Amino acid sequence: MAISKTLLRFIAKSSLRLLFCLAGSVAVTSSFAQSASVLDGVKSRGAIRCGIHVGLAGFAFVDKSGAWQGLDVDLCKAVAAAVLGKSDKVQFLPLNAKDRFIALQSGEIDLLSRNTTWTLDRNTRTGLNFTGVNFHDGQGFMVKATSGIKVATELNGATICVVQGTSTEKGLADFFASRKLKYEPVAYSETDAVRDAYVAGRCDAVTSDRSQLAAIRSVLTDAKAHVILPDVISKEPLGPSVKNGDQQWANIVRWSLNAMIEAEELGLSSREIRARTAGSADPVIQRFAGKLDNLGEALGLDNDWAVRIIEQVGNYAESYDRNIAPIGLDRGVNRLWRDGGLLISPPFR
Known part of the structure; x- marks a missing residue:
């Protein structure tokens, strides 16, 4: 028996609807399983x-x-x-x-x-x-008190220690570029390495979130010998x-x-x-x-x-x-x- 074109179109549309429903069901099931996976793994x-x-x-x-x-x-x-x-x-x-x-x-x-x-x-x-x-938090700079530097714009031409692979690197570049100032980055993968390089005099200043600068300063031998500049150059939630x-x-x-x-x-x-x-x-x-x-x-x-x-x-x-x-x-x-x-x-x- 011949099948009319209208019936064929109806069957095709119905099949598509079924496929979409099945796909949606699989997606929901997959989503549920995924959402429970970390909690289940932790337990x-x-x-x-x-x-x-x-x-x-x-x-x-x-x-x-x-x-x-x-x-x-x-x-x-x-x-x-x-x-x-x-x-x-x-x-x-x-x-x-x-x-x-x-x-x-x-x-x-x-x-x-x-x-x-x-x-x-x-x-x-x-x-x-x-x-x-x-x-x-917000990004800032720390310098030695003996440097005489009072604000961040006075760091033009300075070498600056920074942690590699952080948003701080980008914030540092943005700050100097927007003010048409020059600087030389000295990047390290760890905060401890940045701190040690700064203390050893391999850079004129260190930049990071101000909370990290305070943390670094708190473990230095003479915390008062280091100044966190008043500038906050970014927002860091x-x-x-x-x-x-x-x-x-x-x-x-x-x-x-x-x-x-x-x-x-x-x-x-x-x-x-x-x-x-x-x-x-x-x-x-x-x-x-x-x-x-x-x-x-x-x-x-x-x-x-x-x-x-x-x-x-x-x-x-x-x-x-x-x-x-x-x-x-x-x-x-x-x-x-x-x-x-x-x-x-x-x-x-």
């Missing part, structure tokens, strides 16, 4: 693999007992407390600037928490999913990142950081969070504590996740005071939004 392993700096005072450093400490380290511990119940369930992997993105892209680490600037290029071409800002394509894991890291910020705003500290949340009728605190709306379920976690973070790691202020204040940096723009700073958490609701 199976019993530890989070966290990429950190090889050693930077205030952000990632080894204390006298041999344990890793720092603002970035605390973020890793916070995620571990949320996901695995204990903040010490972390495998720290020190990474230099060049290798940090490769380690994340390859799946060698689950989370990168290494004073990394959030940029468009890194968010797109490098495949990083930034999950927030845990330190608002530093924060943790995960590999693109896993939204559930990104949300867990994002809201672990937000929990530390929100807890400071709510006045919840490590010492008293259990007592405060147990006795409070405030719905905002009840939601934070998992007693209302089951917000943990939306992340794939239990409802006590945020309380564990604060109890074991502390709120943002506690982390800052413990790690950053000792290197001589006040809160500045890293104050809470209500105190005139830039630090803010979206609502827990």
Whole structure:
């Protein structure tokens, strides 16, 4: 029996619709499997693999007992407390600037928490999913006090030490090019090598995020002999990142950081969070504590996740005071939004 052209067109269109539906179903299934993979891997392993700096005072450093400490380290511990119940369930992997993105892209680490600037290029071409800002910074310069240099434009013709493979390199080039000034870069792969070269006199100045300059100065023999110039030549929002394509894991890291910020705003500290949340009728605190709306379920976690973070790691202020204040940096723009700073958490609701 002959089949009409109309019937053939109908069959073709129906087949296409079926193919699209099947493709969509496969994509959704694949997306779901991918989104669960990091969390499942972390739970199976019993530890989070966290990429950190090889050693930077205030952000990632080894204390006298041999344990890793720092603002970035605390973020890793916070995620571990949320996901695995204990903040010490972390495998720290020190990474230099060049290798940090490769380690994340390859799946060698689950989370990168290494004073990394959030940029468009890194968010797109490098495949990083930034999950927030845990330190608002800016690029600057440090010189020896005996140099007599007061502002950055006086560095015309200077040799400047810089960490290779960082956004700082580009910021340095942009600053001098836009002012039609000359300079000679002296690049090294590690912060320690940059510091040593600067101290040895192989460059006239060193450039980096101002927090890193303060960290470098804090470990020098005579910190007062070195001056961080007042110029801030860029904005450097530093924060943790995960590999693109896993939204559930990104949300867990994002809201672990937000929990530390929100807890400071709510006045919840490590010492008293259990007592405060147990006795409070405030719905905002009840939601934070998992007693209302089951917000943990939306992340794939239990409802006590945020309380564990604060109890074991502390709120943002506690982390800052413990790690950053000792290197001589006040809160500045890293104050809470209500105190005139830039630090803010979206609502827990």
